[in-house]
Amino acid sequence: MKKLFNPALAALLVSTGMAWAAPDAITVGMVLEPPNLDPTAGAAAAIDEVVYANVFEGLTRFGADGAVLQGLAEAWEVSADGRIWTFFLRSDVKFHDGTTFDAYDVEFSLNRARAEDSTNAQKPLFAGIDLVEVFELGNIVITLKEPDGAFPWKMAWGDAVIVAPESAATLATNPVGTGPFVFSEWVQGDHVTLTANEDYWGGKPALARATFRFISDPTAAFAAMMAGDVDAFPNFPAPETLPLLAADPRFKVIVGSTEGETILAMNNKLAPLDNVKLREAIAHAINRQDIIDGAMFGYGTPIGTHFAPHNPDYVDLTGLSAYNQEMAKKILADAGLSGIKLRLALPPPTYARRGGEIIAAQLRAVGIETEISNLEWAQWLEQVFRGKDFDLTIVSHTEPMDIDIYSRPDYYFQYARPEFVALIDKLKGTTDATARSELLRQAQEMIAKDYVNGYLFQLAKTGVANAKLVGLWENSPTQANDLTAVHWVD
Known part of the structure; x- marks a missing residue:
C-alpha cells in the first residue's frame, strides 16, 4: 500500500490538537505463493x-x-x-x-x-x-x-x-488458528490478507491488517518497493538492487542469516546418480563462489554439508568437495563415465533459476550435459518432491536443524544409508550435549563423503523494508514472517 505524506494535512492535525496516527496496515512482498494455507499438510x-x-x-x-x-x-x-x-x-x-x-x-x-x-x-x-x-x-x-x-x-x-x-x-483454504491474526481472504495469484484478532489471548497486535502480495519477478519486486506498493520484502529476490535501496533514505536493507541450506539435490537411487563417483565428480565440478556471486550477488556462505555454519556444531567440510574441474574429469574417466546427460529441474526462486544456468555451464565444462526444465512451485512439489521424477534440482532447505531428513528412506533425494539411519537414531536418544555434538559431526561427515548432494551455500536473508517499519525478523530461525511485534514509528 502506497503511503503519501501531506505536510499541509499534518500541520492541520497538529493545529487542531489531533494526533498524527501511524499506519496500522502493512503489505508484505513474497516471491512464492503458498500452494495451500495448512502448515500441517504441506511442505512449502x-x-x-x-x-x-x-x-x-x-x-x-x-x-x-x-x-x-x-x-x-x-x-x-x-x-x-x-x-x-x-x-x-x-x-x-x-x-x-x-x-x-x-x-x-x-x-x-x-x-x-x-x-x-x-x-x-x-x-x-x-x-x-x-x-x-x-x-x-x-x-x-x-x-x-x-x-x-x-x-x-x-x-x-x-x-x-x-x-x-x-x-x-x-484449513487448506480457510485456516482457523489461535494466533494474533485472522484469515480474511485469498485472491489466488495475487495476495492473502489477514486482519487483527480482536480477542487474541496475547493482546491485540499493533497492525490491523496485513496483506501478503506474491511477486516472483525480481524486476517487479524492485519496482513494487520503489513505488511503495509493498512496505517490506523480507526475502527480497533482487539482491543486485540492494545497494540502490540502501542508498535511499525511505528504505532499510536487513541482512541476516537463515536455516536455508541451498543444495544441488541428486536422486541417489536413480541411475546413473546411484554411482557415488558421478556424484563426487559433480561436486568437484561446482564452483560455489561463482554461484554465490552470479546468482546471489555475493550474499551467501559456502557450505560443504547439510548444516548451518552459524550452528556451533557445524563442521567445515567444503574441502571435501573443493572446486577442481580437472579432478572431476579424472574421476569420470577412471569410473568409465562418459556421455552423461542429466535432467535439471528448477523451481521458481531466483537462486535456483540463476544458479541452475551457472551449474549447467560448470557441468558442461567437465563433460556432463544437462537438460533444464523450469517448474512452477506446485509442479516441483508434485514431480520432484513427491514423485521423485528428477535427476538434479536446486532448492533451499529452510527447516531448522534438518540433517535427519537424510535418514528418511522415502525422502526425495533417496539416500537413507543404513549406517546413517542408525547414527540419527542414536542421536535422537542422546541428551548429553557433548555426545550429541560428536554424533552431529559424524553425520555431517558421512553425507559429505558420500556426496549425497552438491552442497552450495547457506542462504542469506536479504530483506528490504520501509525505514519507519520496525519489528521484522533480521534472521530466519524458521521459515516465517512473524508480524506479532511489527509496527510503524514516526
Whole structure:
C-alpha cells in the first residue's frame, strides 16, 4: 500500500490538537505463493511464511533469535527419565471461529500428525510419541518411546501447530488458528490478507491488517518497493538492487542469516546418480563462489554439508568437495563415465533459476550435459518432491536443524544409508550435549563423503523494508514472517 505524506494535512492535525496516527496496515512482498494455507499438510516454506505465529500457534514457538519460547503452553516439565513431558496450557485461548482451545485440541492435533494416513510433511517430528493423554483440560501429558531432549524444539515447528477438529478439514483454504491474526481472504495469484484478532489471548497486535502480495519477478519486486506498493520484502529476490535501496533514505536493507541450506539435490537411487563417483565428480565440478556471486550477488556462505555454519556444531567440510574441474574429469574417466546427460529441474526462486544456468555451464565444462526444465512451485512439489521424477534440482532447505531428513528412506533425494539411519537414531536418544555434538559431526561427515548432494551455500536473508517499519525478523530461525511485534514509528 502506497503511503503519501501531506505536510499541509499534518500541520492541520497538529493545529487542531489531533494526533498524527501511524499506519496500522502493512503489505508484505513474497516471491512464492503458498500452494495451500495448512502448515500441517504441506511442505512449502511459503505456507509458514504467511501463517506461522500469525494465524497458527503451537505448544512452543521459535523466537527471532531461534530460542524456543512459550506458545499455547505457558510452561512444561519432563520426567527424570526424559520420556514423559507435561505441558501446562493457557486457559484464555479461543480459535478464530469462537471454539475454545483445550487439551483435547492438542491430543487431536498430535494424533492427527502422527497417524498412519497423516499428510504432515514433517511426520518424523512426531514419530517418537508413544501416547498423548488428557489429564485435565489445562494440561496434556505426552509419553515418548525414547528420551528426547529436543522435544520442545520439535513442537515449535510450523508443522506442529495446534488445530481444532471442527475446522481441520478445511484449513487448506480457510485456516482457523489461535494466533494474533485472522484469515480474511485469498485472491489466488495475487495476495492473502489477514486482519487483527480482536480477542487474541496475547493482546491485540499493533497492525490491523496485513496483506501478503506474491511477486516472483525480481524486476517487479524492485519496482513494487520503489513505488511503495509493498512496505517490506523480507526475502527480497533482487539482491543486485540492494545497494540502490540502501542508498535511499525511505528504505532499510536487513541482512541476516537463515536455516536455508541451498543444495544441488541428486536422486541417489536413480541411475546413473546411484554411482557415488558421478556424484563426487559433480561436486568437484561446482564452483560455489561463482554461484554465490552470479546468482546471489555475493550474499551467501559456502557450505560443504547439510548444516548451518552459524550452528556451533557445524563442521567445515567444503574441502571435501573443493572446486577442481580437472579432478572431476579424472574421476569420470577412471569410473568409465562418459556421455552423461542429466535432467535439471528448477523451481521458481531466483537462486535456483540463476544458479541452475551457472551449474549447467560448470557441468558442461567437465563433460556432463544437462537438460533444464523450469517448474512452477506446485509442479516441483508434485514431480520432484513427491514423485521423485528428477535427476538434479536446486532448492533451499529452510527447516531448522534438518540433517535427519537424510535418514528418511522415502525422502526425495533417496539416500537413507543404513549406517546413517542408525547414527540419527542414536542421536535422537542422546541428551548429553557433548555426545550429541560428536554424533552431529559424524553425520555431517558421512553425507559429505558420500556426496549425497552438491552442497552450495547457506542462504542469506536479504530483506528490504520501509525505514519507519520496525519489528521484522533480521534472521530466519524458521521459515516465517512473524508480524506479532511489527509496527510503524514516526
